[in-house]
Amino acid sequence: xxxxxxxxxxxxxxxxxxxxxxxxxxxxxxxxxxxxxxxxxxxxxxxxxxxxxxxxxxxxxxxxxxxxxxxxxxxxxxxxxxxxxxxxxxxxxxx
Numbered sequence: 001x002x003x004x005x006x007x008x009x010x011x012x013x014x015x016x017x018x019x020x021x022x023x024x025x026x027x028x029x030x031x032x033x034x035x036x037x038x039x040x041x042x043x044x045x046x047x048x049x050x051x052x053x054x055x056x057x058x059x060x061x062x063x064x065x066x067x068x069x070x071x072x073x074x075x076x077x078x079x080x081x082x083x084x085x086x087x088x089x090x091x092x093x094x095x
Contacts, residue, residue: 005060012052019045 023041 001059001063001066005056005063008052008056008059010052012049012056015048015052016045019043019048 019041021041022044023038026038026041
């Protein structure tokens, strides 16, 4: 999940770059610089960027949630192991 969350924005950025490149190619081909010449490339760029964010945000949220759960479990295991060791030490002193 961390890999998806870390790389998805870059996929969106790549799509943005490709869309902007397409927009500039359309300007060069049509020899015009109006909004109509670049609208297709810009919309492509925005869709790809939105998709990258749509994937990255839930992945990062899920990763943070599960990381927190694992850390809580780790703390509980540490506490339990300390209690168990204390119990065995006390049992050893009674004999």
